[in-house]
Amino acid sequence: MKLMVVDCSVSGVSGDMLLAALLDVGADKEVVKRAIERVPKFLDGCKEITFKLEEVYVDELKAKRVKIVAKDVVNSRSAVTLIDAVKECVSDLNLSNDAANIAINAIELLARAEANVHDEPIESVRLHELGMADTVADIIGVAAALDSLNLRREMIATTRLAVGGGVLKLSHGIFPAPAPVTLELLKVSGIPFSGGPIEGELATPTGVALLASMSSRVIQVYPPMSVEKIGYGAGSILHDGNPSVLRLLLGQEQETRGNVEEIMLLETNVDDVSGESLAYVADKLLSEGALDVNIIQAIGKKGRPTSILRVLSKKGHEANFARTMMQELGTLGVRFLTVGRFVAMREESLVDVRIAGRIFKVRVKRSFLPGGEPLTLKPEFEDLRTIARETGLTIREVENAVKKQIS
Structure with missing residues (x-):
């Protein structure tokens, strides 16, 4: 194009x-x-x-x-x-x-x-x-x-x-x-x-x-x-x-074929940490720049309920995240390995939409599969909230109206 x-x-x-x-x-x-x-x-x-x-x-x-x-x-x-x-x-x-x-x-x-x-x-x-x-x-x-x-x-x-x-x-x-x-x-x-x-x-x-x-x-x-x-x-x-x-x-x-990148995966098992503490640590890791954080329930030694804390990180940042995990959870070790991932191409555009007789600009985030096939389309929530406040419509009504015009 x-x-x-x-x-x-x-x-x-x-x-x-x-x-x-x-x-x-x-x-x-x-x-x-x-x-x-x-x-x-x-x-x-x-x-x-x-x-x-x-x-x-x-x-x-x-x-x-x-x-x-x-x-x-x-x-x-x-x-x-x-x-x-x-x-x-x-x-x-x-x-x-x-x-x-x-x-x-x-x-x-x-x-x-x-x-x-x-x-x-x-x-x-x-x-x-x-x-x-x-x-x-x-x-x-x-x-x-x-x-x-x-x-x-x-x-x-x-x-x-x-x-x-x-x-x-x-x-x-x-x-x-x-x-x-x-x-x-x-x-x-x-x-x-x-x-x-x-x-x-x-x-x-x-x-x-x-x-x-x-x-x-x-x-x-x-x-x-x-x-x-x-x-x-x-x-x-x-x-x-x-x-x-x-x-x-x-x-x-040019037609995009998608991107492949290498990232770090970190994991540790804990069986003596409360759910509230795990949630706190997950939020802290995300605020420090982790790409993603998951808490997975599992069965550990002697049939004890165990939580697996899994963190995705950019290469070069894994040592800092491992240190945070050990300090906050008291765990004695953190596993890590390099993994590859396919990343969809993403772009953001400004789109004019007509809501309640007025023209508003909404940021729209799109993602594409390798080859350019559309994957997701999502309007920026903050823009939807602004329109809802200015028009008196519910956020759901605004979202539905915007999606009809941008799809």
């Missing part, structure tokens, strides 16, 4: 970086240019937008950078105005449903995040920095670029997001990075993130909204894939004298 990986684990993400990287990976420049330059037709207060694509070198790495200059005659716009402009623009451009939905979801996410931060309904929200025409231009440009590459949401994965650090001076005051709206977007979307690797704003609200709208899953490591094209998109803000560079990988995801 066609796959694009957005690697923002070091660079962070912004709307112009995404657009530049998509153009570097092969998006049609003229299609993107025409789309962006149509924005003033649908956005009151914007007289003109010019688009320029240039080639730059960052520490000898060749990348693309976009420059979007908008002639705005207003200093803010309502969220409703921005949403309407994006909807009218994607309709006029006749984008595919997938590309249009990415653009609309991105601007609606931005509006919702601003509303949440200021505790106002979307209809009352006015955006200042994010209300300028370049926000709409970035969103329309990325949607047009994805459309020209024939990329749909299910073909796009993202890594963990770097957000930078330090202090940001915004129109509403001074805040630590990431900015409040960016942080709200990360909370709503569920995209994992980390601070650093440098000080400064590496993740912008527009970039995060687009990333959340276009990505169907989050990956910890690159999946098995053959890379056909690599795109580099340079940002417009300098950090330590150089812009951040976002990397995109475009290619084909």
Whole structure:
């Protein structure tokens, strides 16, 4: 299957970086240019937008950078105005449903995040920095670029997001990075993130909204894939004298055959320890990083009831777990051996679901047998609980509704 990986684990993400990287990976420049330059037709207060694509070198790495200059005659716009402009623009451009939905979801996410931060309904929200025409231009440009590459949401994965650090001076005051709206977007979307690797704003609200709208899953490591094209998109803000560079990988995801790994199995028999103590030790071992802990009932010497404590551990950690077992249980020995296990491929994705007339994002965990055959599908319980609280439905009703939509 066609796959694009957005690697923002070091660079962070912004709307112009995404657009530049998509153009570097092969998006049609003229299609993107025409789309962006149509924005003033649908956005009151914007007289003109010019688009320029240039080639730059960052520490000898060749990348693309976009420059979007908008002639705005207003200093803010309502969220409703921005949403309407994006909807009218994607309709006029006749984008595919997938590309249009990415653009609309991105601007609606931005509006919702601003509303949440200021505790106002979307209809009352006015955006200042994010209300300028370049926000709409970035969103329309990325949607047009994805459309020209024939990329749909299910073909796009993202890594963990770097957000930078330090202090940001915004129109509403001074805040630590990431900015409040960016942080709200990360909370709503569920995209994992980390601070650093440098000080400064590496993740912008527009970039995060687009990333959340276009990505169907989050990956910890690159999946098995053959890379056909690599795109580099340079940002417009300098950090330590150089812009951040976002990397995109475009290619084909390879059929997985499953993974085989070696782990350690530890066991000990005890016949003089209470069930409460065994349960305590099991919880302690799990909290220390054991892969799994089981308590098995058996018959020991002289017909005495015996419990077998079995622990699975990553290689290299077995001595620590054996020490804990001996200290807590008073056992005189712990058996161990190396075992192999087949591990199903697992992935996590963000899925939009409609519950009680509202759209929610739910993290969904999937696993696959060797060869790619689906094995399990499970929505994240914390997301189900949040939906239940916000809608007043029972957790069972929410779970059933979500499973119907994601299966």
